[in-house]
Amino acid sequence: MIPDNSRCVRKSRVLQGALTIAALTIVIVQPGNALQAPKLSVMPWPKSVETGQGEYKLDGYFRAGFSGAHDARLDKALNRFIVRLNLQCGGVRRTQYDAKDSDPLSLTLSVAGPGGAVQGIDEDESYKLNVTSSGVALRAATDVGAMHGLESFLQLVTMRDGACSLPAVTIDDAPRFVWRGFELDVVRHFEPISVIERTLDGMAVAKLNVFHWHLSDDQGFRAESKKFPRLTENASLGQFYTQDELRHIVAYARARGIRVMPEFDVPGHTASWVYAYPELGDGRTVRRIPQEFQEYETNQGELDPTKESTYKFLDTFIGEMGEIFPDAYFHIGGDEVDGSGWKTSASIQEFMQKKGFKTKDDLQAYFNQRLLPILQKHGKKMVGWDEVLNPALPKDIMVQSWRGEESLSAGAAQGYTGILSAPYYLDGQKTSEEMFLADPIPADTKLTPEQQSKIIGGEVCMWAEQIFPGTADSRIWPRTVAVAERFWSPQSDRDVADMYRRLRVVSLELEDAGLTHISGPAKLRRSIVGSTHTGAIDAMASVTEPVSFGDREDAQHTDALTPLNGLADAVVADPPARQEIAAEVDAVMNEHSKAAEAALRERFLAWQQAAPELLALAQKSGRFSNAGPRVEQLAALAAVGLESLAYIDAHTAPPAGWLNKQKALLKNVEQPGAYVRFVFLPALGKLAESAATSR
Numbered sequence: 107m108i109p110d111n112s113r114c115v116r117k118s119r120v121l122q123g124a125l126t127i128a129a130l131t132i133v134i135v136q137p138g139n140a141l142q143a144p145k146l147s148v149m150p151w152p153k154s155v156e157t158g159q160g161e162y163k164l165d166g167y168f169r170a171g172f173s174g175a176h177d178a179r180l181d182k183a184l185n186r187f188i189v190r191l192n193l194q195c196g197g198v199r200r201t202q203y204d205a206k207d208s209d210p211l212s213l214t215l216s217v218a219g220p221g222g223a224v225q226g227i228d229e230d231e232s233y234k235l236n237v238t239s240s241g242v243a244l245r246a247a248t249d250v251g252a253m254h255g256l257e258s259f260l261q262l263v264t265m266r267d268g269a270c271s272l273p274a275v276t277i278d279d280a281p282r283f284v285w286r287g288f289e290l291d292v293v294r295h296f297e298p299i300s301v302i303e304r305t306l307d308g309m310a311v312a313k314l315n316v317f318h319w320h321l322s323d324d325q326g327f328r329a330e331s332k333k334f335p336r337l338t339e340n341a342s343l344g345q346f347y348t349q350d351e352l353r354h355i356v357a358y359a360r361a362r363g364i365r366v367m368p369e370f371d372v373p374g375h376t377a378s379w380v381y382a383y384p385e386l387g388d389g390r391t392v393r394r395i396p397q398e399f400q401e402y403e404t405n406q407g408e409l410d411p412t413k414e415s416t417y418k419f420l421d422t423f424i425g426e427m428g429e430i431f432p433d434a435y436f437h438i439g440g441d442e443v444d445g446s447g448w449k450t451s452a453s454i455q456e457f458m459q460k461k462g463f464k465t466k467d468d469l470q471a472y473f474n475q476r477l478l479p480i481l482q483k484h485g486k487k488m489v490g491w492d493e494v495l496n497p498a499l500p501k502d503i504m505v506q507s508w509r510g511e512e513s514l515s516a517g518a519a520q521g522y523t524g525i526l527s528a529p530y531y532l533d534g535q536k537t538s539e540e541m542f543l544a545d546p547i548p549a550d551t552k553l554t555p556e557q558q559s560k561i562i563g564g565e566v567c568m569w570a571e572q573i574f575p576g577t578a579d580s581r582i583w584p585r586t587v588a589v590a591e592r593f594w595s596p597q598s599d600r601d602v603a604d605m606y607r608r609l610r611v612v613s614l615e616l617e618d619a620g621l622t623h624i625s626g627p628a629k630l631r632r633s634i635v636g637s638t639h640t641g642a643i644d645a646m647a648s649v650t651e652p653v654s655f656g657d658r659e660d661a662q663h664t665d666a667l668t669p670l671n672g673l674a675d676a677v678v679a680d681p682p683a684r685q686e687i688a689a690e691v692d693a694v695m696n697e698h699s700k701a702a703e704a705a706l707r708e709r710f711l712a713w714q715q716a717a718p719e720l721l722a723l724a725q726k727s728g729r730f731s732n733a734g735p736r737v738e739q740l741a742a743l744a745a746v747g748l749e750s751l752a753y754i755d756a757h758t759a760p761p762a763g764w765l766n767k768q769k770a771l772l773k774n775v776e777q778p779g780a781y782v783r784f785v786f787l788p789a790l791g792k793l794a795e796s797a798a799t800s801r
């Protein structure tokens with residue numbers, strides 16, 4: 107079994123945009139005709155929200171302006187904001203060309219200063235947003251805080267009676283954690299610049315502030331080095347970012363209040379380095395760039411920590427990359443060092459003996475000790491995965507915990523700064539709920555307040571063995587926003603139902619912002635079917651989700667050339683139907699809801715009706731051929747549901763043995779198949795249990 111987190115495998119007042127203030131609307135709340143306070147869909151949920159009375163209507167004209175100075179970055183952010191507002195509201199026109207100075211401001215921005223020339227972890231990201239019936243005021247210390255406030259503004263806008271409005275509200279917001287990251291592996295499968303840009307657009311919506319870019323690994327080297335051109339000439343298979351592209355992404359991110367931290371993983375996960383520059387290696391020959399992901403199948407080369415030339419190379423390389431990536435933090439990986447080449451090299455063994463090193467961990471600690479002053483010389487702070495945690499290293503390194511909360515706590519207890527990633531591996535295909543509830547500092551932490559202050563946030567991780575550009579978005583979004591809320595919002599924010607309510611809204615916002623997490627899988631399903639008539643496969647896809655990374659690896663042994671274009675790639679983790687079906691079953695059982703019963707019956711019938719078409723598809727399509735047994739199971743499960751509803755409706759208990767038979771079927775379909783699993787089994791089990799006791 108491959109554990110789920112294992113992968114070794116491895117500006118003056120300038121007028122902007124549109125229009126005037128709408129007429130005031132005074133909402134009169136009368137007894138017996140009480141208007142419900144609107145449910146806000148801001149996500150991540152702000153630190154403090156006070157709802158007021160009334161609303162601000164955006165009914166045709168909108169004009170934004172600044173009180174005080176601001177810079178060009180914020181002008182551009184405001185322009186992007188107005189484009190999105192226009193898209194969202196339709197009726198709102200962009201009128202910076204025809205707005206007059208005498209027009210009242212709909213949105214007044216007051217920003218104290220731009221923030222750091224290079225954004226740091228101490229950037230003030232706070233903002234205050236005040237919506238009254240006469241307009242909106244946004245105040246922030248920095249551009250970054252103002253951009254967060256603009257995102258919240260867009261999330262407050264709702265469409266009603268053909269017009270957009272914002273409810274009267276006062277938001278006073280600031281993040282709980284300073285480090286709210288998203289890590290993307292662009293090695294196992296390369297992601298073009300367009301995917302990186304829209305990922306950054308999504309991160310801005312989610313108020314995430316660190317893009318951690320995993321740029322090198324065994325399977326390729328993705329960042330152009332002019333000092334060491336063979337890294338990409340020989341070891342990228344043509345898939346890499348030029349230095350201009352790397353700089354473009356750093357600028358694109360900064361324009362959105364996002365830092366970019368590069369990761370160059372050393373001294374393991376380095377077959378690409380050694381393939382390009384064999385003299386860096388541990389003595390093993392890397393004959394080709396491995397396209398396999400499983401360690402045991404790859405011909406890995408790890409760096410030789412005993413040679414001075416290795417450090418000279420790294421010094422020059424880090425100096426070069428350090429200029430392209432101005433961030434204070436530089437990630438050196440450090441995970442999953444195998445060390446078998448260190449064992450078989452006589453010179454490395456001799457070195458270890460001389461130094462009194464007993465284990466590969468001792469040698470890796472030595473390597474990190476040598477690397478640290480090099481990073482410091484280039485003005486960088488060292489970040490590494492769990493494995494860099496070693497008493498030999500000073501306390502000013504930062505540890506990214508991917509193996510578990512325990513190691514994060516252990517590091518914090520020893521005085522190391524840390525961030526949490528273990529529970530946020532997207533390819534574990536866990537629900538948004540599970541990831542949202544996992545807290546970098548749980549309420550019951552045993553750490554002292556001083557130790558807790560060492561945990562400065564977390565990162566969502568997207569590894570790329572099982573994604574390609576067509577599926578990256580649907581694996582990342584919208585679940586990443588649930589974690590972004592965990593990193594931003596107060597620890598006490600644990601209302602799962604409300605999180606999901608807002609996540610559904612933000613999911614659509616993300617798609618409007620250019621992400622393709624909804625349209626991407628739909629496109630894949632059209633392509634599987636070879637038609638725009640996708641009703642049958644959509645019915646099945648709505649109730650299935652991908653199995654975890656480890657389960658798929660166990661069954662499929664993917665490599666970089668495995669086509670990722672089947673059912674498992676065209677479905678998403680934690681689809682809305684999981685909760686919808688559970689809620690419908692609860693409503694049938696607890697409230698005898700006829701509407702819920704009808705909704706369930708409609709679903710079950712749709713599954714049954716889809717089956718013949720899908721079985722025919724499985725016969726003819728190589729991309730769907732593994733799904734046939736799953737289709738048959740879905741039809742059988744539909745029968746369990748329909749029979750259950752029939753007994754419940756008839757107030758009749760089923761014959762003896764019926765429930766056991768249904769349970770056996772439900773158990774059987776838990777077996778892996780087609781790298782997908784059904785998302786409604788617990789709810790269907792409850793429904794069958796309920797039918798068995800009906801009277």
Ligand code: ACM
Pocket residue numbers: 111112113114441442491508
């Ligand atoms: C990792 O997942 N090996 C950091």
